[in-house]
Amino acid sequence: MFSNSSLFDQNNFDKAFFRDLLTCKREVIIESPFITTRRLETLLPTFNRLRRRNVRIIVNTKDPIEHDGDFYFQAIDAVRAMQEIGITVLYTVGHHRKLAILDRKIVYEGSLNILSFSASCEIMRKITSKDVATELCKFIAIDRYVRSNV
Numbered sequence: 001m002f003s004n005s006s007l008f009d010q011n012n013f014d015k016a017f018f019r020d021l022l023t024c025k026r027e028v029i030i031e032s033p034f035i036t037t038r039r040l041e042t043l044l045p046t047f048n049r050l051r052r053r054n055v056r057i058i059v060n061t062k063d064p065i066e067h068d069g070d071f072y073f074q075a076i077d078a079v080r081a082m083q084e085i086g087i088t089v090l091y092t093v094g095h096h097r098k099l100a101i102l103d104r105k106i107v108y109e110g111s112l113n114i115l116s117f118s119a120s121c122e123i124m125r126k127i128t129s130k131d132v133a134t135e136l137c138k139f140i141a142i143d144r145y146v147r148s149n150v
Helices: 013-022 037-052 069-084 130-140
Strands: 005-009 027-031 056-061 088-091 099-102 106-110 123-128
Touching: 005 013, 013 037, 013 099, 013 106, 013 123, 037 056, 037 069, 056 069, 069 088, 099 130, 106 130
Parallel strands: 027 056, 056 088
Antiparallel strands: 005 123, 027 099, 099 106, 106 123
């Protein structure tokens, strides 16, 4: 389908994703319905590095009130931690999309919750394409909620 795509699972996703994150120059968009403290602790150092380089980070997730029990408190704490370093956090009711768009040229999409996954069986496809990234940004209407400087 795409000659410029690669497939990843829960075992090899992080290595590729973190490598691509660290090359970002302008913007990271992540859609992940769930956020866990443990996963955010893994991502936060990289997010901090990106923010120090003025890379804009936008996270779209479920409103914490849609979570039950401990997941509610983890989501509240995680959102606060992200906002403290300048990450824009958006809420979508009933959110279930799992994707990332890096510098509007690299797309990761699949079943893996980027901000929460641990030991589940998942899949993510990476596509390197400005056209696909633009199409996805339009589809999720991200620019309606966040002014784009990219």
